Amino acid sequence: MRKLLLMLFILLLTSTAWASVYDYPFINGYEATVLGTPSLYRAALPEKIPSKMMELTVFAERKIPGVFWYQNKFRYSFSSQKGEAPLIFVIAGTGASFYSAKMRVLQKAFYQAGFHVICLSSPTYFNFIVTASKSGVPGNLIEDSRDLYRVMQLAWEQVKDKIKVSEFYLTGYSLGAAQAAFVAKLDEDRRRFNFRKVLMINPPVSLYNSVKILDGMLEDNIPGGLDHFYEFWEEMMRRLSETYKLMGYIEFTENFLYDVYRKKGPPSEEFLAALIGISFRISSENMVFAADVMSNAGFIVPKNRVLSATDPLTDYVKVAARTSFEDYFDGLFYPYFASQHPGISKEALIESMSLKSIELYLQRARKIGLVTNEDDIILAPGELDYLVKVFGARAKIYPNGGHCGNIAEKNNINYIVGFFRNERGAGQ
């Protein structure tokens, strides 16, 4: 009997130990960011959940330019529970939609946990800029959070008769995490939701620092500079061909990438950084062009030119692809906000786009928690320490995972969901 008890005890102990050990395979931040989470390490989530794509009009009087004729409505997704449950808003990262791969992971996790879920595209996402950004010039945390707060209220108006809500939660990853903090602060004044808990997942500290790091990844890692991007592209195609010969097939999934990784070994850090840089530049190309058209800024498209649905845009792609965030900041963003707030300096504007500008609030708001990784590549030197200092026990820091690479990892999903479920408050 004692032996049996002992065995049972050991079994219980080991199984809980298993469950609580963070188990994520990539120890290099670049690898994690690109390769994500292979299925062996992923949280068990339902294949399919009930989810509806919803549409609404934010600005009734807004005339959508002909070239963007198909962006006529603001779109978001909504998953509801049968009975009373908390409603969580989830905000996507830079350039990502409500339906991005990471958003679907979070959506399924929260739905599985029994929450109503509303997923919102990033204010830097094309559809958001055209339909829901008041200025049409995204990137300003304060303004973007007001835009978010507006669509959250409209979405809530649209669904509130269909569901029973016990309380409101808020989260976001990457840029969406920083916006979540600003939205939470705005809500302290406006009190429409009274968010009970807010979780920031892999936020930047200073937006400006982070985008400069990402811009640099592209510009510093294309051999010969951006004028030679075509050669780099050809090299990527050659590697794809090699991979096909090695594997016998190609599949664009995290599992396939992991299989290739195990067969071929890790790619060089420069190559991975370049890939991250390209991915970020594509997001920013879309954002810059949309912002330029919507605000008629005369940045890439001639001022007052009215583009139609069938105008060729290839030349604009090329210019946008050569436009860094710094170029956008200097040539469109700063001039716009300087015209709105005469006398504002560049430094002051940059400062306002940082968590540091709401530091006191973040320190005091016990309901706000943070999850990030020691090797998150978007953090500048010292910024991780800063987060630890501000959030203290409310910060959950994993040793590895890169930038959102571990977002689907079992223990991380448990932590993220548990943060909201836990009644004792943040950091417990």
Add this chain to the structure above:
Amino acid sequence: MLMVLLVGFLGYGCASTPVQKEPEIPPKRPVSEFVKKGVKYPIDAYDPWEGMNRRIYIFNALFDQYVFLPIVRGYEFITPDFTQKGVSNFYNNVHEITTLINSLLQFKMQKFGITLSRILLNTTIGAAGLLDVSTALEIRKQNEDFGQTLGFYGMGPGPYLVLPVFGPSSLRDAGGLAVDVVSYSYITGAVMDEADLNWQIQLGVTVLDAIDTRHQQSFRYYATGTPFEYELIRMLYLRKREFEVEH
């Protein structure tokens, strides 16, 4: 219905030409300065019929939204998931005839062998193709068509072409598609005649084929999140085909 949409749309394209009010001012980052001669761009493509292509692209998006997808959603609503899967497996199995023929035309005997064993396995053990046992056994699906066969024998893609309903193509691939459709219809038609199926059933089989094809395709127009979707799809299509011809 299709013609009404098409005609209506082509007219819309002209009617919506905007009236210029304020004079244009050159931008801060003009094309003339930032697009350099002699620099190559992956986004470039031989697209001499771009105006027409863009109109057809928009037509396809509207056709998808108002005709094709509602039908597909209706189909998905009334049939259980496992039936949908069986239907997809069935048509995929039959469509591998195209890969079989074109592997042979290029003397790609490995692909021919893989495809032949897939068809045999799926048709027998896989209950007339309703189950894809081959993929479960990691005998992966191959892909060859007449466009690739033409490419294999040295024909370039020619101008980019957006086909109504079918979507992105090239002059070469459109010709290849026509050949594949004719030979496929000939073979499947002969089989169905042999089985004494009347024309209504034969038509039904073809319509369900089209619905299933769209059901299997996850692409949604204007969901890529980029204002440059036409350019992006064009680049990806042409690259993909280049890759497929090479392998």
